[in-house]
Amino acid sequence: MSVDPVHRLSEDFFQDPHSVYRELNEHGQVHQVEFPSGMRAWVVTGYDLAKRVFADPAISKELYGSAGEIAQANANTVLRLDPPVNDHMLYRDPPHHTRLRKIAMKALSSAVVRDFTPRIEEIAESVLDEFAGQDSVDLLTTYAYPVSGSGICEIIGIDAADRTKFQGWLATQISTADTDVKYAAAMEFEGYVHRLFDERREKAGNDLISELMSPSADGDRLDQDEILAMVNAILLGSVGTVAGLIGNAVLMMTTQPHLQDELRGDPELIPAFLEETLRYESAGNLASPRFTTQPLELGAHTIGSGEVVLVAAAAVNRDAQHFDRPDVMDVRRAENRHLAFGYGIHRCPGAALARTEARIAIAALLRRYSDISLAVDIEELRWQESLIARTLLSLPVRLEK
Template sequence: MTATDPRPPDPLVPEPEVDADFVQHLHERYAEIRERTPVQRMMTRGGLPIWSITRYSDVRAALADPSLSKDVAGADRVIRAKLPVQDDDGGHPFTDSLAAHMLNMDPPDHTRVRKLVVKAFTPRRVEALRPRIEELTAELLDAMAGESTVDLLDAYAFPLPIRVICELLGIDESRRDDFRAWTNALLDDTDHEATMAAANAMSAYLVDLIERKRAEPGEDLLSGLIEATDEGDRLTRDELISMVFLLLIAGHETTVNLIGNAVLALLHHPDQWAALRADPELAAAAVEEALRFDAPVMHGTLRHTTRPVSYGGVEIPAGEAVWVGLSSANRDPERYPEPDRFDLGRDAQGHLAFGHGIHFCLGAQLARLEGRIALRRLVERFPDLRAAEPLDELGFRFSTLIHGLRRFPVHLG
């Protein structure tokens, strides 16, 4: 079947459930869906029916389609309509404040909030972080050098970005283990009570942190966000809380899995690891190909249709929840020939790992910089690094947003 021969979903075929098995075989399952139909209605583990758009051209168009809204209030109405049996407790003041970030906004609110934040992530400001990222990377590699075997996530991929983002925001580094526990619970789709507890704990901490920064501002980004104005406009309290939440989650979680997934792909393709070892300058190409090959974010965050829309010959009615399949689009053979081959010589330009359109990832430049430094210094320091367990037996976390390993033991050589 070609891209010009779409077929609507077969009503006799059960809707795929996005369960743990789906996540473990993400690319194989999406390849099946792309081949069968470009748009597939699926079912989350919690019972929410959701439409998934899977082909590159459709995903790219959907990411820029204003008919697919990101407004959190509208999304809540859609979810409540599809999942009528819910706790009707009037909402949660802490978790509601976490949701008020710009990824959950449409223009003009999104435009206003992004304008107040974007100045902190200009290429020049990000590049100014290079010496500190190099320094932190060297410290972590020095600590690893005394070991024969480490968990690459615990020893390297996690502490590097969390230290960078905590320093950037002016957050006490001693809380980084708390942030990791909260983040893991928030992104895990198996335990609703743990998710709510983590959301409330993190929000309470951020409320207190913001008040302390307001009273005693520093030179950090959070103090700058509190003071940021544009023609007299400032971020509201809830916008500040949710923005810091977003920067913390996006500022470390995606980079953790960028590094982990990149090394996993390189070890799965020993010739490409050898190429990087021979020429560490290929680290930039390795980051881009890793983002295409195994993006740390599986889907764009939840959208909903404000009117009927059609993609790939399939109409999605108004009032439906929608995922745009970033991981699927990046493996679409119509866009990238031999998409399941990891190739440092490939032109990975145009991949959608950071999204597209007005919601393009604000921290893409920082993630790229951290990833390039991390891969280059790792292969220079430990050129004989190898997996300590069979690669195919390493399991992915069960999340319908983040795609990353649970653990990654490696021999340093």
């Protein structure tokens, strides 16, 4: 019986996953991989196979269930943290997932969020005001994170003075840091959010935590741990994702300056530009883990029960069998059904909010400056060492009025 080869990846994977995926695709669209941390998983790099993985009921998301426990042991990794912050809908199967997602979608479409667009515009403009007299800034730390972080934190009801701490806790959770470091960050996050609960019980506010603490129309009410986990999931899916999208979009505009002229000349193109950025260089590399609950035929491989399966969004969205000229950035691409926000029942519930925040941030930047260019050689840019995030550590740019 033949044994599937294990492709061992080096630290270079984080800096240029696309070249790694191109090499892997020479051998098919399903691969057994060992990451630099020692974690082993099956990685899917093809679009159609990815949609199947996202939708197959034999592939579980239950991190805290038996399939997740077995898969973590087989993968030589620890994904579970004991604090309840990670016991959220992202790691749940129906029917529990169905209930949590219904409540999340209601909250994210509520007036609290719907009426927030003008405030996001104000935040973007006020952050840009702080650049007065500066011709060079780190676009990620001084603009993308403040806009995305301030926006979602204000929606949730987190004090402005505490938002930098939240950004640190979230970054640690998606990093390749040791488990004990992630655990400590999760515990700090948990303690802070519990204090917010105490405040809202005393006096409800016009914020998402107050919304989540209220019973739904059918009387369903989240318990405290469920709200804690949902707040964590919303923040994880908002701050890093939106900041990364803004940063990656600006990177595209600096490496292809003609895009700036096109977008200034026709601001209606900005949504299409962001969709193409989501496809070409989205803020996500690999989707969150999934676990096989029974043997599975996938591509040319038989994957046993209790294995970790990862969809490589960065590869799937450049699948030459699905996208014409996949390695070309084309804002006028006719068909762009990328999977940057996932697919099926686990598709990101905050996708609309993420698109809105990124659109406002890019539009404000283009209105304010006539030219945005890299302040360092592109080879000097470094990416986060994260399996989940595809986000730069910094993005130094020059700004011209």
